[in-house]
Amino acid sequence: MNSHRQSATPVTTMRVAPLKLDVSPYRGGENEPLARWFVELDAAMSARQLRDPIQQVLFAMSNLADRAKSWSYGKRLADPNCFYSYANFKAELKMVFEPPQSEFHARAEFLKLRQGCFDLHSYAQRARYLVSSIVDDRLTFQRKLLRS
Numbered sequence: 001m002n003s004h005r006q007s008a009t010p011v012t013t014m015r016v017a018p019l020k021l022d023v024s025p026y027r028g029g030e031n032e033p034l035a036r037w038f039v040e041l042d043a044a045m046s047a048r049q050l051r052d053p054i055q056q057v058l059f060a061m062s063n064l065a066d067r068a069k070s071w072s073y074g075k076r077l078a079d080p081n082c083f084y085s086y087a088n089f090k091a092e093l094k095m096v097f098e099p100p101q102s103e104f105h106a107r108a109e110f111l112k113l114r115q116g117c118f119d120l121h122s123y124a125q126r127a128r129y130l131v132s133s134i135v136d137d138r139l140t141f142q143r144k145l146l147r148s
Contacts, residue, residue, distance in 0.1 A: 022044070027064075027065045027067060028066060045059060053086050060089055
């Protein structure tokens with residue numbers, strides 16, 4: 001009889017370790033860009049591999065300061081289930097701290113860029129800032145219209 005010996009070969013699996021990225025706290029100030037904070041926060045949550053909506057909300061709340069922190073914890077104190085998802089938390093935070101005309105101002109700045117009144121360096125800087133500010137899916141249709 002031929003006996004075949006099987007030996008176990010070590011198998012290495014690539015485990016991606018969570019990366020801890022720091023997020024600057026959002027204070028809820030007048031000139032503080034909320035959209036940029038959301039981009040920074042989303043990157044940190046992705047790197048930390050946070051998938052649970054409640055964990056995402058708690059992580060976001062832990063990166064608030066001053067007015068924004070007292071608003072969110074005050075709201076949570078009154079109703080512990082007020083932020084039931086991260087998307088809900090973002091929408092509520094936008095409603096309270098984002099200026100009502102911010103979308104209008106971003107579009108107006110974009111149209112100024114399209115008119116070509118800037119030198120190349122200024123154009124690139126302003127365009128880079130505007131693109132980093134656009135995180136709302138509602139604008140995708142309008143952006144497609146502007147390209148045509």
